[in-house]
Amino acid sequence: MGAIDLYNGLSLCMVKSSNGFRFSSSLKTKTCDFSRNQRKLNCMASISATVEEGRQQLTGDSFIRHHLRELSPYQSILPFEVLSTRLGRKPEEIVKLDANENPYGPPPEVFEALGAMKFPYIYPDPESRRLRAALAEDSGLESEYILVGCGADELIDLIMRCVLDPGDSIVDCPPTFTMYEFDAAVNCARVIKVPRKTDFSLDVEKIAEAVEHQKPKIIFLTSPNNPDGSVISDDVLLKILDLPILVVLDEAYIEFSGLDSKMRWVKQHDNLIVLRTFSKRAGLAGLRVGYGAFPLSIIEYLWRAKQPYNVSVAAELSACAALQNPTYLEKVKVALVEERERLYALLKQVPFLNPYPSHSNFILCEVTAGRDAKNLKEDLAKMGVMIRHYSNKELKGYVRVSVGKPDQTDALMDCLTRLS
Numbered sequence: 001m002g003a004i005d006l007y008n009g010l011s012l013c014m015v016k017s018s019n020g021f022r023f024s025s026s027l028k029t030k031t032c033d034f035s036r037n038q039r040k041l042n043c044m045a046s047i048s049a050t051v052e053e054g055r056q057q058l059t060g061d062s063f064i065r066h067h068l069r070e071l072s073p074y075q076s077i078l079p080f081e082v083l084s085t086r087l088g089r090k091p092e093e094i095v096k097l098d099a100n101e102n103p104y105g106p107p108p109e110v111f112e113a114l115g116a117m118k119f120p121y122i123y124p125d126p127e128s129r130r131l132r133a134a135l136a137e138d139s140g141l142e143s144e145y146i147l148v149g150c151g152a153d154e155l156i157d158l159i160m161r162c163v164l165d166p167g168d169s170i171v172d173c174p175p176t177f178t179m180y181e182f183d184a185a186v187n188c189a190r191v192i193k194v195p196r197k198t199d200f201s202l203d204v205e206k207i208a209e210a211v212e213h214q215k216p217k218i219i220f221l222t223s224p225n226n227p228d229g230s231v232i233s234d235d236v237l238l239k240i241l242d243l244p245i246l247v248v249l250d251e252a253y254i255e256f257s258g259l260d261s262k263m264r265w266v267k268q269h270d271n272l273i274v275l276r277t278f279s280k281r282a283g284l285a286g287l288r289v290g291y292g293a294f295p296l297s298i299i300e301y302l303w304r305a306k307q308p309y310n311v312s313v314a315a316e317l318s319a320c321a322a323l324q325n326p327t328y329l330e331k332v333k334v335a336l337v338e339e340r341e342r343l344y345a346l347l348k349q350v351p352f353l354n355p356y357p358s359h360s361n362f363i364l365c366e367v368t369a370g371r372d373a374k375n376l377k378e379d380l381a382k383m384g385v386m387i388r389h390y391s392n393k394e395l396k397g398y399v400r401v402s403v404g405k406p407d408q409t410d411a412l413m414d415c416l417t418r419l420s
């Protein structure tokens, strides 16, 4: 409860009630000496007017930071159970190809580790020491360069919170992962958009111009890029690293590209951060574990600013257990890459789709022949097949299909044939 002193001894209190905040006034008679009734009445009238005005002005959203009042919510996909109820189908009957999840899930070691979890009632290690040591072995980069987060998503936000002052700007290269733009809005940053070229490659000249003229602080690059699956060459990355800007390279899907991660590059480049995740490579999207490689001159500040218990006991256990079975991770990756090539060849035969070659676990398709992308997504959803459709201007008329298991590809193709 807060109190505002209106004038000498007369206070207006803000009281939390079940349906929000309201004002209540109180007269402290000890200090407010009204000798005549008329004066008292005038005063009461003015209090009630102020209270009324306050009631009108002070709604809950008036507490919210100004820039957030205009924020559109992030467009996330529907939870599995909600989707299942809405479609009237059991979760197992839904062919879920809309969020680039790994349909094989994690290796058996993860389920065993979760079942044997001993200390769920104790706070987790704020430094995720076991996991960082395992990641050091996995990546070949010492653990002092590595920080773990509640998904790569948390790290994107954490980087912005540590680097951006209100009014600073980031460079975003759409079409790409929309979380960068969303988190920039949450962090009161401006977004300078340097759209990708028609083949989805980066426009390096325009990026350099934007950096020179507008002095943005961070650029977010995604390789392979979500949603088209193209990769960034070393040449292009080096050119951008030469610019006076912090480069955040998001490698959420790097395993499917056949390319080496750039995690170790952070030792040579003081303006490079590399982000990765267990969501795709290890089928742990639901447990939320991401990680990043940072130059030592930067990581120190992320340690200071991060939530101490950002990675749960279950998340750390699961990620460590997943890394214990590299053979499984490799097998699943190979299966998804092979299935991607089969899916691409099949999608090419669909008369109203133009698929793009992808280095990731999804395929972007232009919807052609006068078909409407949104209708296509909705028609497939009615048949129990979920794909991603876009409403933003760069991707109007496109859909994205995640790579699933072979029987999921078959189910999708069967539905597309029925819609032909």
Ligand SMILES: Cc1ncc(COP(=O)(O)O)c(C=O)c1O
Binding pocket: 099, 100, 150, 151, 152, 153, 154, 177, 222, 226, 250, 252, 276, 277, 278, 279, 285, 288, 289, 290
């Ligand atoms: C490019 C990219 N980066 C990061 C993420 C989020 O990763 P995480 O699940 O670890 O938060 C995604 C999720 O789809 C993504 O597409």
